[in-house]
Amino acid sequence: MTDTANEAVETKNRLSEIVLDPASIARGNANIEHEREVAIYDLLDGNTFELEGRDEGPYKLSIGLVEDRLALTVFSAAAETEEPIVAHYLSLTPFKRIMKDYFLVLDGYYQAIRSAQPSRIQAIDVGRRGLHDEGSRVLIDRLEGKIRIDLDTARRLFTLISALHWKG
Numbered sequence: 001m002t003d004t005a006n007e008a009v010e011t012k013n014r015l016s017e018i019v020l021d022p023a024s025i026a027r028g029n030a031n032i033e034h035e036r037e038v039a040i041y042d043l044l045d046g047n048t049f050e051l052e053g054r055d056e057g058p059y060k061l062s063i064g065l066v067e068d069r070l071a072l073t074v075f076s077a078a079a080e081t082e083e084p085i086v087a088h089y090l091s092l093t094p095f096k097r098i099m100k101d102y103f104l105v106l107d108g109y110y111q112a113i114r115s116a117q118p119s120r121i122q123a124i125d126v127g128r129r130g131l132h133d134e135g136s137r138v139l140i141d142r143l144e145g146k147i148r149i150d151l152d153t154a155r156r157l158f159t160l161i162s163a164l165h166w167k168g
Contacts, residue, residue: 012057013050015153016077018043021064024164031110032163039159048150056085063157065164068092072147090142095135099162102131132158 018040049059051074060075066089073087109124116124136154139161143149149157 012055013048013148014058015043015047015049015061016058017060018160019060019062020160020164021062021071024064031106035159036163039156039163043153043156043160047153047156048148049153050148051086052146052148054085059085063160063164065092070095070161070164074147086146088143088146094138094142095161098131098135098138102128102135102162105131135162 020036049057049061051057051059056076056079058077060077062071062073062075062084064071064073070090070092071087072090073084075082075084105124105128109121109128112121112124132155133151135158136151139154139158140149140151
């Protein structure tokens with residue numbers, strides 16, 4: 001495949017817009033709001049998002065919670081209609097322990113950055129990143145056969161899912 005053909009495929013297999021379901025999320029504290037904004041900005045700046053067996057990207061993704069399930073609704077960003085291409089509903093059960101631990105570590109991290117020694121902050125951050133990576137791998141596994149994402153995309157989506165879960 002030529003470089004131009006590779007670029008066309010890469011630009012199609014991505015997210016160009018993220019929408020968080022307003023019914024699923026309320027304003028959080030400043031730290032959660034900031035994490036969410038950074039995750040959306042970074043996601044839109046660079047991501048890999050490919051619907052298995054489909055070629056209608058780039059995509060718009062709506063993320064929300066429906067009856068304690070994660071709802072990922074995918075639209076074609078280029079389509080004139082607002083009809084979804086596909087919607088996937090994932091149980092949050094595989095994420096619950098990870099998110100519980102992640103929020104505990106996150107609370108400790110935000111407290112530590114106010115007064116702890118840099119070595120303590122770094123140690124907490126290593127634990128936070130480890131849990132974040134674990135949640136990201138679970139997301140990749142749960143989407144297998146449905147949506148293909150890379151680890152960086154999964155990490156940013158996990159941040160958004162955590163924010164929804166925390167407020168949901």
